[in-house]
Amino acid sequence: MLFDRQNKHLPSAAEALPGRPEPEFTVPSRHTVLGNPLEGPYPDGLEIADFGLGCFWGAERKFWQAPGVWTTLAGYQGGHTVNPAYEEVCSGLTGHTEAVRVVFDPAVTSYGALLKLFWESHNPTQGFRQGNDVGTQYRSAIYTHSPEQQAGAEASRDAFQPILDQARYGAITTEILPAADLPFYPAEAHHQQYLDKNPSGYCGIGGTGATLSEPSETNWGRSCPTGIASAPPEG
Secondary structure: OOOOOOOOOOOOOOOOOOEOOOOOOOOOOEOOOOOOEOOOOOOOOOEEEEEEEOOHHHHHHHHHOOOOEEEEEEEEEOOOOEOOOHHHHHOOOOOOEEEEEEEEOOOOOOHHHHHHHHHHOOOOOOOOEEOOEEOHHHOEEEEEOOHHHHHHHHHHHHHHHHHHHHOOOOOOOOEEEEHHHOOOEEOOHHHOOHHHHOOOOOOOOOOOOOOOOOOOOOOHHHHOOOOOOOOOOOO
């Protein structure tokens, strides 16, 4: 990715690039690995989860490999610019982070299982960076689609922090916010399933080695059911 774009300031809405009414590119119709449509509407009964954990190339692969995931989509979320382009996001002038939309089957997996994968797959204590990737677009984030997701994400964060403390890591910097206020904009076609198309391509995703407990009815997993998500992605 672009190591020299070391932006460390989130722009306000007034400072952000204006964007455009319509995206300048089209998104492929189907996932190259899972074979399912990338964009909604999705089949009834499936649910949506949105995560930012550094460069979306490696992050997306983490999730498409997980059981119960129906499709994944790389994109931009958490900022102000409408229909941003990759170079704009990397400039730090849109406010977005690189995100992955995960559409999953709750009959096979759970939001709690995805949260566990999220926390263990990156270092959530680094602020505006992830490993060698530095900039606001690499910050850790969870964008939730229901009050239950919000509660589950916050509870899992609170459960993981003491584990990171014991491993001598710092405070978690992950932002946890409602997705309804932060539209998801799909990324350009060549970013979708990038590491399937380029198996030896760059992947900056790496965890801390700390392990979160399995979600269950007696701990943070209890707050993790989500609502149906059959509508198209926002934006």
